[in-house]
Amino acid sequence: MAVVMEGPTQFYEEIEPFCRWRRTEDVDIVELHLPPGLKKEHLKIQINNNGILTITGCCPVDQTKSIKFRKETKVAKNCRRNEIRAKFSKGVLYVTMPKTSPLVVAPSVASKGNTSGTQDRKADNDTSNIAKCASEFHSKVGFLRQRLWRKTVVEGVAAVVVVAAAVVGTVKAYQYFMASPV
Incomplete structure:
Protein backbone atom coordinates (compact mmCIF):
# COMPACT_ATOMS: atom_id res chain seq x y z
CA MET A 1 0.00 0.00 0.00
CA ALA A 2 1.59 3.26 -1.10
CA VAL A 3 0.46 6.84 -0.93
CA VAL A 4 1.32 8.84 -4.04
CA MET A 5 0.95 12.60 -4.33
CA GLU A 6 -0.38 13.88 -7.63
CA GLY A 7 -0.72 17.60 -8.04
CA PRO A 8 -0.47 20.07 -5.19
CA THR A 9 -3.38 18.73 -3.08
CA GLN A 10 -4.38 15.29 -4.41
CA PHE A 11 -3.13 12.03 -2.82
CA TYR A 12 -3.73 8.49 -4.11
CA GLU A 13 -3.54 5.45 -1.89
CA GLU A 14 -2.67 2.42 -4.01
CA ILE A 15 -4.36 -0.74 -2.78
CA GLU A 16 -4.21 -4.44 -3.70
CA PRO A 17 -7.78 -5.78 -3.61
CA PHE A 18 -8.40 -9.41 -2.69
CA CYS A 19 -8.74 -11.50 -5.84
CA ARG A 20 -10.09 -15.03 -6.23
CA TRP A 21 -10.16 -17.22 -9.36
CA ARG A 22 -12.75 -19.88 -10.12
CA ARG A 23 -11.91 -22.10 -13.07
CA THR A 24 -13.91 -24.75 -14.89
CA GLU A 25 -13.59 -26.31 -18.32
CA ASP A 26 -16.18 -23.85 -19.68
CA VAL A 27 -15.40 -20.58 -17.93
CA ASP A 28 -12.89 -18.65 -15.81
CA ILE A 29 -14.30 -16.21 -13.26
CA VAL A 30 -12.28 -13.57 -11.46
CA GLU A 31 -13.78 -12.15 -8.25
CA LEU A 32 -12.26 -8.83 -7.20
CA HIS A 33 -13.32 -7.67 -3.73
CA LEU A 34 -13.25 -3.88 -3.80
CA PRO A 35 -13.33 -1.31 -1.00
CA PRO A 36 -16.59 0.32 0.15
CA GLY A 37 -17.52 3.47 -1.73
CA LEU A 38 -16.22 2.21 -5.06
CA LYS A 39 -18.92 2.33 -7.72
CA LYS A 40 -19.34 0.87 -11.19
CA GLU A 41 -18.47 4.25 -12.72
CA HIS A 42 -15.05 4.15 -11.03
CA LEU A 43 -14.02 0.92 -12.81
CA LYS A 44 -12.37 0.34 -16.17
CA ILE A 45 -11.86 -3.10 -17.75
CA GLN A 46 -9.78 -3.61 -20.90
CA ILE A 47 -8.18 -6.48 -22.80
CA ASN A 48 -5.30 -5.89 -25.20
CA ASN A 49 -4.22 -7.80 -28.30
CA ASN A 50 -1.73 -9.85 -26.27
CA GLY A 51 -4.51 -11.27 -24.09
CA ILE A 52 -3.78 -9.17 -20.99
CA LEU A 53 -6.90 -8.26 -19.03
CA THR A 54 -6.46 -5.00 -17.09
CA ILE A 55 -8.87 -3.88 -14.37
CA THR A 56 -8.33 -0.42 -12.90
CA GLY A 57 -10.27 1.74 -10.51
CA CYS A 58 -10.07 5.06 -8.74
CA CYS A 59 -12.45 6.27 -6.05
CA PRO A 60 -12.37 9.56 -4.12
CA VAL A 61 -12.28 9.17 -0.34
CA ASP A 62 -12.43 12.87 0.47
CA GLN A 63 -11.40 16.17 -1.15
CA THR A 64 -7.68 15.42 -0.99
CA LYS A 65 -7.42 11.62 -1.07
CA SER A 66 -8.46 8.86 -3.48
CA ILE A 67 -8.06 5.09 -3.59
CA LYS A 68 -6.52 3.60 -6.71
CA PHE A 69 -5.81 0.03 -7.88
CA ARG A 70 -4.68 -1.88 -10.96
CA LYS A 71 -4.95 -5.62 -11.58
CA GLU A 72 -3.52 -7.33 -14.67
CA THR A 73 -3.80 -10.96 -15.68
CA LYS A 74 -3.31 -13.00 -18.82
CA VAL A 75 -6.48 -14.67 -20.04
CA ALA A 76 -6.51 -18.31 -21.16
CA LYS A 77 -5.59 -19.00 -24.78
CA ALA A 106 -7.06 -38.85 -29.14
CA PRO A 107 -4.62 -40.59 -26.84
CA SER A 108 -1.47 -41.56 -28.66
CA VAL A 109 -0.10 -45.05 -28.34
CA ALA A 110 3.62 -44.95 -27.74
CA SER A 111 5.86 -47.96 -28.06
CA LYS A 112 8.28 -48.80 -25.29
CA GLY A 113 11.01 -46.20 -25.03
CA ASN A 114 9.31 -43.98 -27.62
CA THR A 115 7.41 -40.85 -26.59
CA SER A 116 5.03 -38.92 -28.75
CA GLY A 117 6.07 -35.41 -29.76
CA THR A 118 2.52 -34.06 -29.38
CA GLN A 119 1.42 -32.26 -26.24
CA ASP A 120 -2.00 -32.30 -24.71
CA ARG A 121 -3.63 -28.85 -25.04
CA LYS A 122 -5.41 -29.24 -21.72
CA ALA A 123 -2.04 -29.77 -20.07
CA ASP A 124 -0.81 -26.51 -21.65
CA ASN A 125 -3.85 -24.65 -20.29
CA ASP A 126 -3.40 -26.25 -16.87
CA THR A 127 0.24 -25.21 -16.90
CA SER A 128 -0.63 -21.61 -17.81
CA ASN A 129 -3.37 -21.57 -15.14
CA ILE A 130 -0.92 -22.90 -12.57
CA ALA A 131 1.56 -20.21 -13.59
CA LYS A 132 -1.13 -17.52 -13.19
CA CYS A 133 -2.13 -18.84 -9.78
CA ALA A 134 1.51 -19.10 -8.71
CA SER A 135 2.16 -15.54 -9.82
CA GLU A 136 -0.84 -14.25 -7.90
CA PHE A 137 0.14 -16.35 -4.88
CA HIS A 138 3.70 -14.98 -4.88
CA SER A 139 2.34 -11.44 -5.18
CA LYS A 140 0.11 -11.92 -2.13
CA VAL A 141 2.84 -13.75 -0.18
CA GLY A 142 5.29 -10.92 -0.91
CA PHE A 143 2.78 -8.36 0.36
CA LEU A 144 2.10 -10.40 3.51
CA ARG A 145 5.81 -11.06 4.06
CA GLN A 146 6.48 -7.32 3.86
CA ARG A 147 3.73 -6.54 6.39
CA LEU A 148 4.86 -9.36 8.67
CA TRP A 149 8.49 -8.24 8.44
CA ARG A 150 7.54 -4.72 9.52
CA LYS A 151 5.53 -6.13 12.42
CA THR A 152 8.37 -8.49 13.36
CA VAL A 153 10.90 -5.65 13.34
CA VAL A 154 8.71 -3.52 15.60
CA GLU A 155 8.12 -6.45 17.97
CA GLY A 156 11.83 -7.29 17.91
CA VAL A 157 12.82 -3.72 18.79
CA ALA A 158 10.25 -3.73 21.59
CA ALA A 159 11.65 -7.03 22.91
CA VAL A 160 15.21 -5.64 22.85
CA VAL A 161 14.08 -2.56 24.79
CA VAL A 162 12.36 -4.75 27.41
CA VAL A 163 15.40 -7.02 27.76
CA ALA A 164 17.73 -4.00 27.98
CA ALA A 165 15.55 -2.47 30.71
CA ALA A 166 15.57 -5.78 32.60
CA VAL A 167 19.37 -6.06 32.35
CA VAL A 168 19.89 -2.46 33.49
CA GLY A 169 17.47 -3.02 36.37
CA THR A 170 19.27 -6.20 37.40
CA VAL A 171 22.68 -4.49 37.27
CA LYS A 172 21.41 -1.54 39.35
CA ALA A 173 19.86 -3.92 41.91
CA TYR A 174 23.12 -5.89 42.11
CA GLN A 175 25.13 -2.67 42.62
CA TYR A 176 22.71 -1.49 45.30
CA PHE A 177 22.91 -4.71 47.32
CA MET A 178 26.70 -4.96 46.94
CA ALA A 179 27.17 -1.37 48.10
CA SER A 180 24.87 -1.61 51.15
CA PRO A 181 26.53 -2.52 54.49
CA VAL A 182 25.43 -5.81 55.99
Whole structure:
Protein backbone atom coordinates (compact mmCIF):
# COMPACT_ATOMS: atom_id res chain seq x y z
CA MET A 1 0.00 0.00 0.00
CA ALA A 2 1.59 3.26 -1.10
CA VAL A 3 0.46 6.84 -0.93
CA VAL A 4 1.32 8.84 -4.04
CA MET A 5 0.95 12.60 -4.33
CA GLU A 6 -0.38 13.88 -7.63
CA GLY A 7 -0.72 17.60 -8.04
CA PRO A 8 -0.47 20.07 -5.19
CA THR A 9 -3.38 18.73 -3.08
CA GLN A 10 -4.38 15.29 -4.41
CA PHE A 11 -3.13 12.03 -2.82
CA TYR A 12 -3.73 8.49 -4.11
CA GLU A 13 -3.54 5.45 -1.89
CA GLU A 14 -2.67 2.42 -4.01
CA ILE A 15 -4.36 -0.74 -2.78
CA GLU A 16 -4.21 -4.44 -3.70
CA PRO A 17 -7.78 -5.78 -3.61
CA PHE A 18 -8.40 -9.41 -2.69
CA CYS A 19 -8.74 -11.50 -5.84
CA ARG A 20 -10.09 -15.03 -6.23
CA TRP A 21 -10.16 -17.22 -9.36
CA ARG A 22 -12.75 -19.88 -10.12
CA ARG A 23 -11.91 -22.10 -13.07
CA THR A 24 -13.91 -24.75 -14.89
CA GLU A 25 -13.59 -26.31 -18.32
CA ASP A 26 -16.18 -23.85 -19.68
CA VAL A 27 -15.40 -20.58 -17.93
CA ASP A 28 -12.89 -18.65 -15.81
CA ILE A 29 -14.30 -16.21 -13.26
CA VAL A 30 -12.28 -13.57 -11.46
CA GLU A 31 -13.78 -12.15 -8.25
CA LEU A 32 -12.26 -8.83 -7.20
CA HIS A 33 -13.32 -7.67 -3.73
CA LEU A 34 -13.25 -3.88 -3.80
CA PRO A 35 -13.33 -1.31 -1.00
CA PRO A 36 -16.59 0.32 0.15
CA GLY A 37 -17.52 3.47 -1.73
CA LEU A 38 -16.22 2.21 -5.06
CA LYS A 39 -18.92 2.33 -7.72
CA LYS A 40 -19.34 0.87 -11.19
CA GLU A 41 -18.47 4.25 -12.72
CA HIS A 42 -15.05 4.15 -11.03
CA LEU A 43 -14.02 0.92 -12.81
CA LYS A 44 -12.37 0.34 -16.17
CA ILE A 45 -11.86 -3.10 -17.75
CA GLN A 46 -9.78 -3.61 -20.90
CA ILE A 47 -8.18 -6.48 -22.80
CA ASN A 48 -5.30 -5.89 -25.20
CA ASN A 49 -4.22 -7.80 -28.30
CA ASN A 50 -1.73 -9.85 -26.27
CA GLY A 51 -4.51 -11.27 -24.09
CA ILE A 52 -3.78 -9.17 -20.99
CA LEU A 53 -6.90 -8.26 -19.03
CA THR A 54 -6.46 -5.00 -17.09
CA ILE A 55 -8.87 -3.88 -14.37
CA THR A 56 -8.33 -0.42 -12.90
CA GLY A 57 -10.27 1.74 -10.51
CA CYS A 58 -10.07 5.06 -8.74
CA CYS A 59 -12.45 6.27 -6.05
CA PRO A 60 -12.37 9.56 -4.12
CA VAL A 61 -12.28 9.17 -0.34
CA ASP A 62 -12.43 12.87 0.47
CA GLN A 63 -11.40 16.17 -1.15
CA THR A 64 -7.68 15.42 -0.99
CA LYS A 65 -7.42 11.62 -1.07
CA SER A 66 -8.46 8.86 -3.48
CA ILE A 67 -8.06 5.09 -3.59
CA LYS A 68 -6.52 3.60 -6.71
CA PHE A 69 -5.81 0.03 -7.88
CA ARG A 70 -4.68 -1.88 -10.96
CA LYS A 71 -4.95 -5.62 -11.58
CA GLU A 72 -3.52 -7.33 -14.67
CA THR A 73 -3.80 -10.96 -15.68
CA LYS A 74 -3.31 -13.00 -18.82
CA VAL A 75 -6.48 -14.67 -20.04
CA ALA A 76 -6.51 -18.31 -21.16
CA LYS A 77 -5.59 -19.00 -24.78
CA ASN A 78 -8.97 -20.58 -25.42
CA CYS A 79 -10.93 -17.64 -23.94
CA ARG A 80 -13.64 -16.16 -26.16
CA ARG A 81 -12.55 -12.56 -25.74
CA ASN A 82 -15.64 -11.06 -27.38
CA GLU A 83 -17.84 -12.73 -24.77
CA ILE A 84 -16.06 -11.53 -21.61
CA ARG A 85 -18.61 -10.02 -19.23
CA ALA A 86 -18.33 -8.09 -15.97
CA LYS A 87 -20.84 -7.66 -13.15
CA PHE A 88 -20.42 -5.44 -10.09
CA SER A 89 -22.53 -6.42 -7.08
CA LYS A 90 -22.19 -5.63 -3.35
CA GLY A 91 -18.57 -4.53 -3.61
CA VAL A 92 -17.44 -7.53 -5.67
CA LEU A 93 -16.54 -7.34 -9.35
CA TYR A 94 -17.13 -10.61 -11.22
CA VAL A 95 -15.37 -10.93 -14.58
CA THR A 96 -16.60 -13.98 -16.51
CA MET A 97 -14.40 -15.28 -19.32
CA PRO A 98 -16.05 -18.08 -21.34
CA LYS A 99 -13.82 -20.60 -23.05
CA THR A 100 -14.13 -22.44 -26.32
CA SER A 101 -15.02 -26.11 -26.06
CA PRO A 102 -11.99 -28.11 -25.07
CA LEU A 103 -10.54 -30.03 -27.96
CA VAL A 104 -10.65 -33.77 -27.59
CA VAL A 105 -7.22 -35.16 -28.34
CA ALA A 106 -7.06 -38.85 -29.14
CA PRO A 107 -4.62 -40.59 -26.84
CA SER A 108 -1.47 -41.56 -28.66
CA VAL A 109 -0.10 -45.05 -28.34
CA ALA A 110 3.62 -44.95 -27.74
CA SER A 111 5.86 -47.96 -28.06
CA LYS A 112 8.28 -48.80 -25.29
CA GLY A 113 11.01 -46.20 -25.03
CA ASN A 114 9.31 -43.98 -27.62
CA THR A 115 7.41 -40.85 -26.59
CA SER A 116 5.03 -38.92 -28.75
CA GLY A 117 6.07 -35.41 -29.76
CA THR A 118 2.52 -34.06 -29.38
CA GLN A 119 1.42 -32.26 -26.24
CA ASP A 120 -2.00 -32.30 -24.71
CA ARG A 121 -3.63 -28.85 -25.04
CA LYS A 122 -5.41 -29.24 -21.72
CA ALA A 123 -2.04 -29.77 -20.07
CA ASP A 124 -0.81 -26.51 -21.65
CA ASN A 125 -3.85 -24.65 -20.29
CA ASP A 126 -3.40 -26.25 -16.87
CA THR A 127 0.24 -25.21 -16.90
CA SER A 128 -0.63 -21.61 -17.81
CA ASN A 129 -3.37 -21.57 -15.14
CA ILE A 130 -0.92 -22.90 -12.57
CA ALA A 131 1.56 -20.21 -13.59
CA LYS A 132 -1.13 -17.52 -13.19
CA CYS A 133 -2.13 -18.84 -9.78
CA ALA A 134 1.51 -19.10 -8.71
CA SER A 135 2.16 -15.54 -9.82
CA GLU A 136 -0.84 -14.25 -7.90
CA PHE A 137 0.14 -16.35 -4.88
CA HIS A 138 3.70 -14.98 -4.88
CA SER A 139 2.34 -11.44 -5.18
CA LYS A 140 0.11 -11.92 -2.13
CA VAL A 141 2.84 -13.75 -0.18
CA GLY A 142 5.29 -10.92 -0.91
CA PHE A 143 2.78 -8.36 0.36
CA LEU A 144 2.10 -10.40 3.51
CA ARG A 145 5.81 -11.06 4.06
CA GLN A 146 6.48 -7.32 3.86
CA ARG A 147 3.73 -6.54 6.39
CA LEU A 148 4.86 -9.36 8.67
CA TRP A 149 8.49 -8.24 8.44
CA ARG A 150 7.54 -4.72 9.52
CA LYS A 151 5.53 -6.13 12.42
CA THR A 152 8.37 -8.49 13.36
CA VAL A 153 10.90 -5.65 13.34
CA VAL A 154 8.71 -3.52 15.60
CA GLU A 155 8.12 -6.45 17.97
CA GLY A 156 11.83 -7.29 17.91
CA VAL A 157 12.82 -3.72 18.79
CA ALA A 158 10.25 -3.73 21.59
CA ALA A 159 11.65 -7.03 22.91
CA VAL A 160 15.21 -5.64 22.85
CA VAL A 161 14.08 -2.56 24.79
CA VAL A 162 12.36 -4.75 27.41
CA VAL A 163 15.40 -7.02 27.76
CA ALA A 164 17.73 -4.00 27.98
CA ALA A 165 15.55 -2.47 30.71
CA ALA A 166 15.57 -5.78 32.60
CA VAL A 167 19.37 -6.06 32.35
CA VAL A 168 19.89 -2.46 33.49
CA GLY A 169 17.47 -3.02 36.37
CA THR A 170 19.27 -6.20 37.40
CA VAL A 171 22.68 -4.49 37.27
CA LYS A 172 21.41 -1.54 39.35
CA ALA A 173 19.86 -3.92 41.91
CA TYR A 174 23.12 -5.89 42.11
CA GLN A 175 25.13 -2.67 42.62
CA TYR A 176 22.71 -1.49 45.30
CA PHE A 177 22.91 -4.71 47.32
CA MET A 178 26.70 -4.96 46.94
CA ALA A 179 27.17 -1.37 48.10
CA SER A 180 24.87 -1.61 51.15
CA PRO A 181 26.53 -2.52 54.49
CA VAL A 182 25.43 -5.81 55.99
